[in-house]
Amino acid sequence: MKDLGEATFRSPVICKDMDHTKEKEKCKKPLGESHRAVLRQKLMVFLGNSGVLGSGMVISMPSVTLTQLHDESQPFWLNKDESSWFASINNMACPLGGLLVSYFMDRIGRKYTILLTNLLGLLGWLLLATSFLHSDRDLIYAQMLVGRALGGIMIGMFVSPVGVYSAEISLPRIRGRLILGTSIGLAGGILLMYLLGYFIRSNIVLISTISCCYQLAATILVFPMPESPSWLLTKGRDERARKSLRYFRGLPKKEDDYVPEFEDELAHMKATAENSRNTAASESLSQVIRRPEVYKPVLMMTAFFGFQQACGVVVIIVYAVQIAQRAGVSIDPVLVAVMLGVARIIMTFFMSTIFEKWGRKPSGIFSASGMGLCMLLLAAGGWWPDTVGTWHWLPVVCIVAHIVFSTMGMLTLPFFMISEVFPQRARGSASGIAVFFGMILAFIMLKIYPNMEAAMGTANLFAFYAFISFLAAGFIGFFVPETRGRTLEELEEHWRTGKYTRRLTLNNLKEVELHERFLQK
Numbered sequence: 288m289k290d291l292g293e294a295t296f297r298s299p300v301i302c303k304d305m306d307h308t309k310e311k312e313k314c315k316k317p318l319g320e321s322h323r324a325v326l327r328q329k330l331m332v333f334l335g336n337s338g339v340l341g342s343g344m345v346i347s348m349p350s351v352t353l354t355q356l357h358d359e360s361q362p363f364w365l366n367k368d369e370s371s372w373f374a375s376i377n378n379m380a381c382p383l384g385g386l387l388v389s390y391f392m393d394r395i396g397r398k399y400t401i402l403l404t405n406l407l408g409l410l411g412w413l414l415l416a417t418s419f420l421h422s423d424r425d426l427i428y429a430q431m432l433v434g435r436a437l438g439g440i441m442i443g444m445f446v447s448p449v450g451v452y453s454a455e456i457s458l459p460r461i462r463g464r465l466i467l468g469t470s471i472g473l474a475g476g477i478l479l480m481y482l483l484g485y486f487i488r489s490n491i492v493l494i495s496t497i498s499c500c501y502q503l504a505a506t507i508l509v510f511p512m513p514e515s516p517s518w519l520l521t522k523g524r525d526e527r528a529r530k531s532l533r534y535f536r537g538l539p540k541k542e543d544d545y546v547p548e549f550e551d552e553l554a555h556m557k558a559t560a561e562n563s564r565n566t567a568a569s570e571s572l573s574q575v576i577r578r579p580e581v582y583k584p585v586l587m588m589t590a591f592f593g594f595q596q597a598c599g600v601v602v603i604i605v606y607a608v609q610i611a612q613r614a615g616v617s618i619d620p621v622l623v624a625v626m627l628g629v630a631r632i633i634m635t636f637f638m639s640t641i642f643e644k645w646g647r648k649p650s651g652i653f654s655a656s657g658m659g660l661c662m663l664l665l666a667a668g669g670w671w672p673d674t675v676g677t678w679h680w681l682p683v684v685c686i687v688a689h690i691v692f693s694t695m696g697m698l699t700l701p702f703f704m705i706s707e708v709f710p711q712r713a714r715g716s717a718s719g720i721a722v723f724f725g726m727i728l729a730f731i732m733l734k735i736y737p738n739m740e741a742a743m744g745t746a747n748l749f750a751f752y753a754f755i756s757f758l759a760a761g762f763i764g765f766f767v768p769e770t771r772g773r774t775l776e777e778l779e780e781h782w783r784t785g786k787y788t789r790r791l792t793l794n795n796l797k798e799v800e801l802h803e804r805f806l807q808k
Contacts, residue, residue, distance in 0.1 A: 318548045319458040324537030328457050331512050331535075332465045335449040336472035338405040338505040342445045343476020344498050345408070345438035346601070349374035350624055351484020352491045361489075363419070363427055367737060375733035376432050377439030378601070381726030384443020389719020391444075396522075397452040397515045404444040405506040411437030412499035419492050434495075443726050445469070447718040450706030455517040456535045463642050463771075466706050467635070470699040474635045478628030485621050520560035529553060576713070576720075580782040584708040585717050587766055591701045592725020594759035596732050598658060599752035600693045603627075603686070623683060627690045634694035638703075646771045647700060651763040654696025659756030661689040662749045669746025697759060701725070707770045710779045 318324065353374065356365045365373060384404075391400045414434030421427050446469075453465035483494050516535070519528035533540070536549055576582055595601075641650055665685045667675045675681065709717040740748050770778055 317458055317460075318536045318538075318546070318552070320460060321537045324535060325461060327537060328453075328461070328465060328535055331456070332449065332453045332468045334508045334512050335401050335452055336468040337508050338401065338408065338441075338502070339445050339449060339469050339472030340476035340479065341405070341408050341412070341498065341502045341505055342438075342442045343473040343478075344480040344501075345377055345411070345435070345442055345476075346473070347477040347480040347624075347628075348435075348438075348494070348498075351480060351621065352494065355489040355491055358489070363424060365428070369428065371734060371737050373431060373435060375730055377435045377442060378726060378730035378733050380436040380439030381443035381729060382723040384440040385446065385719045385722030385726055387440065387719075388444040388447055388722070389716040392448050392451065392719070393518075393716060396518050397448050397455070398509065398512050400444070400448045401452070401512070402506065402509045404441050404448070405502065405509060407437050407444070408441035409499065409502040409506055411435065411441060412495055412502050416492060416495035416499045443722055446702060446722045447705050450702065451718065452515050454706045455515040462707075463703070466703055467638055467642075467699070469702050470638065470694075471632065471635045473702070474628070474632040474694070478625070478632050481621070481624045481628040485625050488621075517556060517560065520556055521563050523564075525557070528556075532556070576717070578783075580710050580779045581713045581717055583782045585721055587768075588701065588705055588708060588718075588721035589724045590762065591704070591767065592721060593728050594655075594755065594762055595697050595701050596725060596729040598655070598697060598755040598759055599662070599732070600658075600698050601729055602732055602736050602752075603689065603693075618683070623686065626683075626687055630687050630690050631694050631698075634691050635699060638694065638699055641695060642700075642703065643771060646769050647704060648763060648767055648769045651696040651700050651767060652760045654692050654694075654698075654700070655756045655760035655763060657692030657695070658689055658697060659753040659760070661685045661692060662753035662756060666746045666749035666753065669744070669749070696763075697756075704767075704770060707773075708768070708778055708782070710782075 319328075349370075353365075353370055355361060356363075356370055356373065358364055388400060388404075391403060395403070411434045414430050414437065418427050418430040418434065421430065449472075450466045450469050453468060454462055457465050480494075480498075483497060487493055513531040513534055514527065516528040516532040519525075519531060530540070532553055533542070533549065536552075538546065538549060576585070638650075645653075662685075664675075664681060668678070668681055669676065705718050705721060739751075743751065768778070768781060773781075
């Protein structure tokens with residue numbers, strides 16, 4: 288029993304009637320999968336992810352504002368080098384967000400880390416909205432960069448806390464649906480910014496003001512969220528953890544009755560929390576990070592984030608309008624960006640089903656391979672302009688298909704798995720370290736994109752992204768574990784021993800006993 292804990296507790300479906308002659312068997316759902324419990328979990332995850340939408344807006348903002356900022360007829364405009372800093376400085380600040388979240392998430396909790404992240408994002412949007420109040424050009428540019436940097440810190444901090452929160456309040460069967468909320472929030476923010484850019488042309492101040500107002504609303508929405516019961520137990524706040532878990536299991540506040548399943552789960556969570564506290568007391572962070580169940584997933588996730596950035600996923604999001612123009616798209620490039628945003632968010636809604644039906648690994652391999660194919664076709668249009676280049680529909684189809692394929696794995700899967708692969712005692716620190724190194728590469732790729740395009744040419748750059756995408760497919764096939772249907776503890780055991788071990792719980796034994804009785808009949 289001591290090995291089970293937090294929201295990874297596997298509560299089996301216990302059938303009331305084992306008579307095989309009946310066509311329909313009445314089964315009792317686990318407590319954490321009841322309609323009320325799932326509704327509460329989804330509501331709180333939605334509130335947490337409302338701020339993530341602001342991160343998506345930060346990511347895609349340059350795509351809809353650089354046209355205005357490059358216009359030399361405007362009172363304020365940016366040259367090529369200045370605009371590259373404006374587009375990429377948020378990614379330079381993302382690693383700092385990863386380090387901050389690794390520090391705060393285990394110390395002040397999941398809820399207050401989410402709140403702090405929203406506040407930093409709100410300050411960033413406020414600086415952008417008020418930057419043009421200055422008359423001095425250098426002050427305007429400096430304030431814009433600081434605002435974008437704060438937005439980057441928000442992105443880096445938002446990668447893991449809501450996903451970790453989602454994993455800790457849910458059971459394995461619905462964990463995937465809740466964790467995917469972070470990807471949906473990012474996709475929704477990217478689409479919202481594209482829509483703002485489509486309807487509000489050449490008005491960066493108004494776009495920033497609207498974004499600031501939204502971030503304020505998202506900050507307020509964090510306050511009703513209960514803290515994660517797992518984190519509360521690791522801090523010895525047993526009574527608050529009990530109330531939190533009762534909420535997420537769909538039980539009333541007043542404890543009028545004794546619920547054995549709830550008490551059993553809470554006891555396992557307490558045992559795991561006690562084990563985490565003992566480990567934290569006896570080991571420093573440097574000692575913990577040397578454990579195989581910690582450093583192995585850190586290395587895997589760092590490499591996964593690296594491939595995600597190097598294959599051009601984020602570059603296409605940030606420079607969507609400019610890439611559409613370079614690829615020879617004949618329709619409004621901002622409209623193409625909106626189409627990309629719509630395709631991305633539609634696919635993200637289906638990703639929970641795809642991940643659960645296909646599994647994480649096959650989805651990732653299919654995604655990376657499809658992205659590589661799309662990039663090769665775009666490159667072919669540049670290599671053979673008199674043949675392939677005359678297919679005017681090809682660039683739009685390839686760019687939209689690239690977004691669809693990326694959403695099926697390479698864009699969403701690293702954010703999805705970062706909440707699954709780390710042990711509880713090091714979840715905050717380990718996820719922050721992985722995000723830190725991944726975001727450093729994101730900054731590098733965004734910053735050097737204009738120079739790579741100038742040096743290699745657009746077609747060869749697309750071919751480079753295709754090559755990295757095919758390498759990513761191989762990496763996923765050989766090094767990324769399949770987490771579908773696994774509890775967080777089974778995954779921890781896999782990193783420690785290289786094997787998956789399914790532990791028997793009290794309820795598992797009940798299930799075996801019922802099955803034996805059925806066979807006897």
